């Protein structure tokens with residue numbers, strides 16, 4: 001089984017992430033075991049030594065995140081994966097990666113929370129933590145693939161985006177995606193984001209790197225700190241410089257939001273009802289839409305593959321084009337809240353289908369919501 | 378020839394943040410002199426710290442420097458070393474940084490015996506945050522969070538790191554820079570996880586609260602409590618009270634270094650891949666010519 005095959009493979013989501021990371025040039029993994037993400041670590045403990053990369057199981061998730069950043073500064077393309085409480089533990093050092101503009105990729109295979117919650121069951125309730133989990137003003141890139149090919153290509157793209165924007169990129173899947181095994185055709189190079197060494201991205205440094213672009217051991221004697229710093233990388237408390245550096249951290253991502261955005265749109269052209277989702281519920285949404293369409297209901301699906309930065313403009317347009325929006329998600333309304341924010345008080349009916357018990361949302365539940373909304377239109 | 382400090386420092390970063398008379402400067406001086414004595418090229422050095430007064434040291438020296446999060450310096454250093462095993466990775470951290478919030482990482486770095494040198498500046502207090510007690514503050518001492526005297530017993534960091542598996546452990550103090558340099562040089566040259574604990578003065582936060590407000594008096598006091606290792610075992614338990622042994626307390630060469638173990642495992646894994654590929658190729662060549670070659674992928 002090679003990471004570079006163009007044939008069909010039969011892999012579970014967690015395995016896909018591991019193989020796609022290798023394809024993207026990942027040569028360092030630091031982690032700490034936690035269900036339902038552990039297979040990513042197990043797979044890379046087998047594969048990284050084979051390709052001359054480094055794998056280390058650290059003493060906790062804080063350490064794993066620290067090791068990932070250290071490795072990235074040593075020139076590696078570095079990955080870590082976790083779930084639930086582990087994602088909470090990583091937050092301080094995720095903020096360090098943001099502040100120090102260290103490219104790296106973090107996977108959260110979401111399970112039920114808070115606390116130990118539902119270790120073996122899916123949820124989508126960390127999506128706000130991905131955005132706001134670490135303290136301080138910042139932006140973040142967070143990808144939410146669903147189907148196996150998407151999980152593969154989005155993992156490759158996560159590495160590309162992390163290098164491009166000099167930022168940690170978070171891949172948020174859930175237990176269902178991580179553990180579902182399906183056959184799919186591995187994308188060819190032309191179907192994937194660029195796979196390039198870090199030096200290739202230097203041409204974007206003026207725009208996307210506040211601190212000097214280089215890594216350690218490149219003759220530049222750089223200084224890296226989590227303190228607010230000048231463009232030379234050294235600590236400062238000068239208000240104008242600190243202000244400008246924070247604006248940079250946010251704007252380098254938010255200004256490029258249209259270039260980062262990826263959605264899947266299905267049967268929206270004539271739709272009067274839109275089902276807006278991310279991750280696993282997107283599958284149930286499509287099944288429900290197909291059934292509703294058979295009954296002549298004009299309903300379509302809008303599924304986010306990039307949750308952060310949020311596709312505000314596109315969602316606002318969508319809300320303008322339909323009469324009602326249904327948002328199925330395995331949390332109490334985190335996406336719905338963002339849709340509402342994007343809609344800016346526009347007169348649209350917004351209905352949530354929310355399930356938190358650790359079981360997937362069934363197509364029937366979404367279909368019932370569609371029928372009910374349709375009756376009221 | 379006089380030591381050329383200019384090549385090792387970042388003069389543009391001066392003045393430093395440390396209080397006049399703080400011992401951290403003596404430790405940093407001993408460190409760069411030791412690096413120089415080892416013949417290290419500055420570009421091969423990854424100098425990592427956490428958060429605290431001590432951990433500000435990397436900002437002032439001219440090499441690859443990494444000022445991380447509180448307590449986590451060793452985790453960043455571990456990733457850095459794994460990514461570039463040929464580099465020289467050195468960590469400097471305070472007693473709170475390395476033994477309180479970073480205590481877990483400390484024992485695990487020792488256990489792995491990864492080739493990193495850790496210099497702990499033990500001033501027995503949290504300097505940067507204003508004099509709260511640390512895991513090495515002597516019982517009975519006063520601190521910002523121990524106004525009635527500290528009731529916590531402290532760690533002996535050398536005993537702790539020896540027990541956890543460090544393969545070079547030494548202790549010195551800021552009253553004797555020449556001796557300290559020798560200990561640090563030994564640590565830098567050691568293959569494996571090495572620890573140098575440096576007893577240092579924080580007259581500002583520890584001294585003022587504990588009848589040693591003057592830096593030179595406090596350094597003299599710290600030095601007066603140091604006992605050469607050769608003399609240490611001759612002392613009775615009462616005589617050892619308040620004193621500490623100095624020198625190379627522990628040095629072993631019989632434990633594998635972590636990056637080398639990893640490298641061996643990786644070579645083994647790569648050999649297995651090559652062996653498997655050869656077996657598949659042999660099996661393919663045995664097949665009758667009429668059959669299409671290479672059918673081990675799943676077809677749909």
Ligand SMILES: Cc1ncc(C[n+]2csc(CCOP(=O)(O)OP(=O)(O)O)c2C)c(N)n1
Nearest residue numbers: 428429430431447471472473474503504505
């Ligand atoms: C997670 C976190 N908790 C607390 C702090 C606040 N803090 C900064 S330095 C420090 C302790 C410093 O003491 P020590 O490590 O002994 O170093 P010294 O300043 O004495 O050199 C603390 C608690 C922090 N920066 N981060």
Ligand code: SF4
Nearest residue numbers: 395396399430504579
């Ligand atoms: S507070 Fe203490 S440790 Fe910090 S610089 Fe001053 S004397 Fe040194």
